[in-house]
Amino acid sequence: MIICCGEALIDMVPETLASGESSYVPRSGGAVFNTAVAMGRLGIECALVSGISNDLFGEQLVQGLEHSNVATDHLIRSDLPTTLAFVKLVNGHASYAFYDENTAGRMLTRADAVTLPKECHALYFGGISLATLPCQEFYLETLAQNSEGRVVMIDPNIRPAFIADEMQYRAVLTDAFERVDIVKVSDEDLDWIDQSDATLEEKARALLGRGPSVVIITRGGDGALIYLKGSDAPVTVAAQKVTVADTVGAGDSFNAGFLANLEDNDLLTPEKIANLCAEQAREAAQFAASVAAITVTRQGANPPWRDELTA
Template sequence: MILCCGEALIDMIPAPVAGAVPMVDGADAQTGFVPHCGGAVFNTAIALGRLGQATGLFTGLSRDLFGQQLMSALDASHVDHALAEVSDQPTTLAFVHLKDGHAAYHFFDENSAGASLRPDRLPELPEQVKTLFFGGISLCNGAAAETYARLAARETGQRIIMIDPNVRAGFASDEAAYRRRLTAMVAGAGIVKVSDEDLHWIYPGDAPIEDKIRQVLAAEAGQGPGLVILTLGSKGAKGYLRSGPTVEVPAQAAEVADTVGAGDTFNAGFLAAASEAGVLADAASGAMDLEQLRACLGYGARAAAVTVSRPGANPPWRDELAG
């Protein structure tokens, strides 16, 4: 099983409202918000389940209406949420603003179910959990972020760990603590997926991106990540192995509806392909075969292309990528 560890929330997506009501200034209130299941780690779990992988989710879930919506979505995509901590705290809401197909977010997370996790309540993981995936806004703040960091530290060397920092600096209440947390988790992971923006924020300074990638690969005197994946949006992705070689794959052609969930789906595609090929451990150690790496990155790119072709985070099912 691949256990995804991080946020599950509701994206409030703007949508036209029929029968707009005139406002005081004479303008029409033409936009409302529709609740959609989301969160970077939740999206990755959903995509993995749809791609046929045994998948679980460790997060904080609410018993409220939105929490029930999240659990129903997990069930529909065959994602096990037995390890999630369920409480009466409210579900995190993220109001989304879309501009030219790109999303910006405004979060309501205070005292939420997701924020209620505590490091002294870490779950014992069943033996079938072989890989842990971390990322998203769940790593930003407070006790919940420390819970995920503590779990990653506890399982380092015991299970394969992948992290996608997916930096959201504007959401962090303490940027210095957030940066320290991410730096430590990146150093302890076997596989790291980043954008150039992520790297420049985690490792400030004017050094070229390639130098910062090599800095990640050299973490902990050779005991850090074996593979760094750099995603480049429409320019594809590159995989950097600690042993030195680099593999590049192009993005797949797609008519873009929006980019919501694209990176999350890429993560799931890579993990699914590497898991099925039995090479996740090789990736984490830096000993992955180059053609296997190319194939796994390519599968991630194919999966992401389906997601961007339709509105919202709606990852493909396995049979949509057949052939």
């Protein structure tokens, strides 16, 4: 089982009504929620650890997980409200305004940290959950208690406007990178993490030096680069050419596809990830790109089911 740890929220997505008026439609989302849903739809045994409200939006999130075959046993339910993210789309690219004060997801504390079941052999962390207190401490403690002997992947999915204390958040990421096996960042994320004048490759190799065995850099339509510890040249994977509806959930779908392919090929152990070869990394990234390519042809975060990839 792969367990995803992080936010589940409601994306308020703009939509034009038949009358021509603009409105917002509530769609289930959140970076880590999207990754869990994508994995479940790919047939990977998966669960989500997150704070979920008992309100109507929380029920919508739970139903979305169950519909996509994601286990809900480890959700932490409360009567606090659900986080809302209002989405602005410009030429298909999304920006967000978050309403997250005193919500079920944000108010998890270190004391809520969970011990995960033995059948869990890989963990995924990321999103805004790592950027805000007190839930940041919950996820860091969950990582500390459960990372030993398991593959850990992180995608910080950095939202600069959401970071209240940049210095503290950078320290959090430094600590997290030391504990994980796989880091996925966009080129924009990496430039925020490393604001030096170094090249993209130099920044990627510096990130490898912090602890992970694999660093993946996604570059939108320019595809992905994968840097492996001990390898001189990056693995390059082209993005698939499709008509883009919007980019909501694209990176999350990529992450799910990457982990799903590693699972398919029995590679999700710390030892195998530490010795991942270029061809194994390329196959995983190509599969991930194919999952993301279908997602971006649809409005909102709506990742494909496994049979859609072979249709």
